[in-house]
Amino acid sequence: MAALNLCRMALRSSKLLYRPYNLLSVQLQMQMQPSSPPLTRKMSTDAQSIASQLNSSGLLRTQGLIAGKWSDAYDGKTIKVYNPATGESVVDVACMGGRETNDAISAAYDAYGSWSKTTAAERSKLLRKWYDLLMVHKEELAQLITLEQGKPLKESVGEIVYGAGFIEFAAEEAKRIYGDIVPAPFSDRRLFVLKQPVGVVGAITPWNFPLAMITRKVGPALACGCTVVIKPSELTPLTALAAVELSIQAGIPPGVVNVVMGNAPDIGDALLASPQVRKITFTGSTAVGKKLMAGSAETVKKVSLELGGNAPCIVFDDADLDVAVKGTLAAKFRNSGQTCVCANRIIVQEGIYEKFANALRDAVQNMKVGDGFSEGVSQGPLINEAAVKKVESLIHDATSKGAKVILGGKRHSLGLTFYEPTVISDVNSDMHISREEAFGPVAPLLRFKTEEEAIRIANDTNAGLGSYVFTNSIQRSWRVAEALEYGLVGVNEGVISTEVAPFGGFKQSGLGREGSKYGMDEYLEIKYVCFGNMNKE
């Protein structure tokens, strides 16, 4: 049967090559090959010692995980993982494709039969153990994140605590997958609703939060009784592999969690083609998300998508200026501006525009840029050269249309992919920087006069993920929060995501919700059971 499924999948896979989905392959192909930084220099001593320490701790994994076994790519190919702060290669990892993915799917499918039948209490205990191990190894995992992704170590530790929180929360939610008893419309019937796991889940995750984007999906999936095939970003696979190593140590059975990385288009195609994969969950670009959604149609998979944002950060003249500056700083510059909820437009009321612009510039000026392992660093490198070029392009477009750089606006003297924290004033909605996700450390300041105008400017986008409001008015906070067409609204706060609250977007920012009790529904089927003939004696 497994062999037959493999043959069938192979056939379908080849058919896919002639379908419009070919665009998916091209798109994923573009993502696959990280360009090398323009300059390279030797890995810092810190980074070298960290890599060797992680290796000896058993957390530095470089192979994929299929049915509980760590595996090389079948053709032996590898890809390099770079430290964006130094440009040096950290290590080579397996470069897997369709064949490995299909085997991972089979493993997940085989494990699903038993995993889905484990009691909620058992799944809860195993996830709790995994959470405990993630926390025990917090420092090592954080170092791994900084090493492969570049964010400051302090932010990496924050990500471990945040990401592990999803596993803890999911461990608890496992015991709360309550069904319902429905009042019956006929006296001879009894109706109830069960919630059951969807099946095998394909989880495709991005580079910007190497741990959290995985745990936010896999925690709930496993809690519900699903099994998973994870494809981490090939830019940041090491944290994913380390986390999964800990899931094995936690006692989670072979095949429940599988990891393949490398050839993104082939992996994606295999996940889409397989009728055994019943759910696709993806965080990444909007363009790729759309292709995955379309590709899921063939087998009518459940899909949840966390795609690009274009977060407005509205500062009213009745806001506490210090709170607004501090909140904006957090909303904008976290992870060097490389998060999908980063403030992409800072829309300031006329009356305080100059005051706010000056205060923000002064605050940003104090940010220390450097290798994430260095003490006191607030901003690390961007992930790769393409990211830097994008930022440069957006700034160029803005200034060519009248915007002014009041701070930064150029590559940092540290070289490589370091970029100066930047503040640009006199930005308007016609500029690309207001339209496209910058994914970089650039704060564009727009102006507005009235509340109505602020809301109009804020909602003038296809994206609808994160948004921020700074005001001291009770009425305004509710009016604006309700009017914003976004899945997340922070009032007087710049970093609001937590495992107990739902994360997800409106419009073209995605489908579904991750985290919180709401995130469990993405991995569950609803089954209606009707008992008839109940009046029989």
Place this chain on the structure above:
Amino acid sequence: MAALNLCRMALRSSKLLSRPYHRLSVQLQMQMQPSSPPLTRKMSMDAQSVASQLNSSGLLRTQGLIGGKWSDAYDGKTIKVYNPATGESIVDVACMGGRETNDAISAAYDAYGSWSKTTAAERSKFLRKWYDLLMVHKEELAQLITLEQGKPLKESVGEINYGAGFIEFAAEEAKRIYGDIIPAPLSDRRLFVLKQPVGVVGAITPWNFPLAMITRKVGPALACGCTVVIKPSELTPLTALAAAELSIQAGIPPGVVNVVMGNAPDIGDALLASPQVRKITFTGSTAVGKKLMAGSAETVKKVSLELGGNAPCIVFDDADLDVAVKGTLAAKFRNSGQTCVCANRIIVQEGIYEKFANALRDTVQNMKVGDGFSEGVAQGPLINEAAVKKVESLIHDATSKGAKVILGGKRHSLGFTFYEPTVISDVNSDMRISREEAFGPVAPLLRFKTEEDAIRIANDTNAGLGSYIFTNSIQRSWRVAEALEYGLVGVNEGVISTEVAPFGGFKQSGLGREGSKYGMDEYLEIKYVCLGNMHKA
């Protein structure tokens, strides 16, 4: 202020003595003095070594806990705690009364201010730690239960797992005390509902489950942000004190958990009189529960009560006989029949009556009676001489009205409070054994002809706690389950209580629910907040 409160409470307390509540004192007084068994012999070697081991582990506490400090009674009085299997005194514990209770209430009230403001995540972590410690010390705590209460060691271990489960579950529920947003009836308003802790809780618990009856109350109370004053039964205070010791080790702050024991009427009066105690939660006899409810009226306290049961166990002729016998055995004889959900009447359909009676008798015959520390023991002693006399009285009444003892029916040759597991046939509803809670190892078998007949007999009581049905018919299982006037219904299962499901009774078996998500509501106030004038620009 505290001094003034103390004076006022003292005044109110003296007033209470002149009120009808005086009967409360008499009732509690009757409960307080456990009679010594008729014979005593030296504590068994096992028991001696267990006591000394517990002492060295720091879990053998004999003082009350007030404001984080272990205290003797202010007048130095003590009471003896007996091992019901040997009749020997284990240790003397403080015999506290009104003054100590008032100080405990003050401590709980003072701690409430800060505990109620801790975040849900913090309370969750403390409770999680407490759960972990209870599990780490599982064997010692189980030995303590067997030592002071008499149940078989295996059942004691079961109680630790069950009781600790409530702390774990409450730790998780702490983060799920969700409020609601209500669609507003007017456009210039926004309505929402908050859930906030009730305040200081007085928890009065029985001897039959020394750990679980405490954790089932205290877990949710603390999770909600309440603080507690616990009065464990003076028959079994040691387990309560050990559990409280572990709560201290878990880092739960001083004053959040307080324990007073000894002079039950004075302690009860103080809890009732105090306006600072906003909630009374009690498991015990119906008579005492009614007095506590009446006594709470003066200060309009929230009250939850888990009182006496009179559980029917209905065996239909379409049941699987083996399943029915096994289930009935578990429902009847757990803890020597000394639980409020024990099957008090076994109502068997005519067609299988003789067959069932014989099968049950044969199974019960195999039960080994003895000291709970001995290997293979299925039934330990009854808690005290009064309990044995009650059982004897009920059996005498039944046989005098025509019932037949087909097994047991007399004190066990082991002496003390050991009683033979007993099966009585030809019982009917006119006999006291069908009316009163036996709280002993006696299985009375009644007959019925029709389903309607069975339901009528089953519901013919003021109690409404636990109930059991054995049938293989889908229709019958739903019809009868729905028709039974009981808060818990087990279908083809004799032991059904779990931390994830609600426990509580209909009719005069009590008020409120413990355990599950429903149990949290008992410790919460619902606050409606209306934001008006929301149109102001």
